[in-house]
Amino acid sequence: MEKRRYSPQVSNRKVTASLLFLFILCLYYASVQCQESGKVTPPSPSTPTQSKNGLKRILISIFLGVLTGLIGAIIFAFVVRLLVRYMKRTPILKGPVIFSPKITPKSLQSALENENQLLGSSSNGKYYRTALDNGLTIAVKEVRAV
Incomplete structure (x- = not known):
């Protein structure tokens, strides 16, 4: 609706x-x-x-x-x-909204080699929390090849 x-x-x-x-x-x-x-009216005596x-x-x-x-x-x-x-009222967003900066594959690879925190897993793969070199914390999904 x-x-x-x-x-x-x-x-x-x-x-x-x-x-x-x-x-x-x-x-x-x-x-x-x-x-x-x-x-202009002439004054008249007051009446009840x-x-x-x-x-x-x-x-x-x-x-x-x-x-x-x-x-x-x-x-x-x-x-x-x-x-x-x-x-x-909530504003209406027009056009694409990009919330994340560009992440180079090299910085992503170096972040994944460091210590990662497992957030969860599903039948499609595991989810990790890691920090990039610039201090940005991201979630990464490791996809399993079928």
């Missing part, structure tokens, strides 16, 4: 688009509020309905502030989660 790789680019586009939409919406709302507050409207506005403002804070915290946690996943 083939596993699907995590693709943060698609998620980042969605998050960026959502944040851009919210930013534009806030700017539009702020410009509408500025236009409404620019209108105005104080109720003022209390409603305060409660709505508090609710919207809490809602905005929660949405911001959720978006921030989501972005941090994406970053952590991106940092922890």
Whole structure:
């Protein structure tokens, strides 16, 4: 079964688009509020309905502030989660990966003549651990001729 790789680019586009939409919406709302507050109204005597409207506005403002804070915290946690996943993912290696240096047959022969440690054996041959002249420790398989 083939596993699907995590693709943060698609998620980042969605998050960026959502944040851009919210930013534009806030700017539009702020410009509408500025236009409404620019209108001059004559002062009127305070009535009980105005104080109720003022209390409603305060409660709505508090609710919207809490809602905005929660949405911001959720978006921030989501972005941090994406970053952590991106940092922890294993890199995809492309092309051949060579882990060992070139070993000349002469250096290998001299290393095998020295003291070797038997690691194990199988029906195909024995496995030895030996050290090269440059200090590199390698495992060598001795193949039996059939």
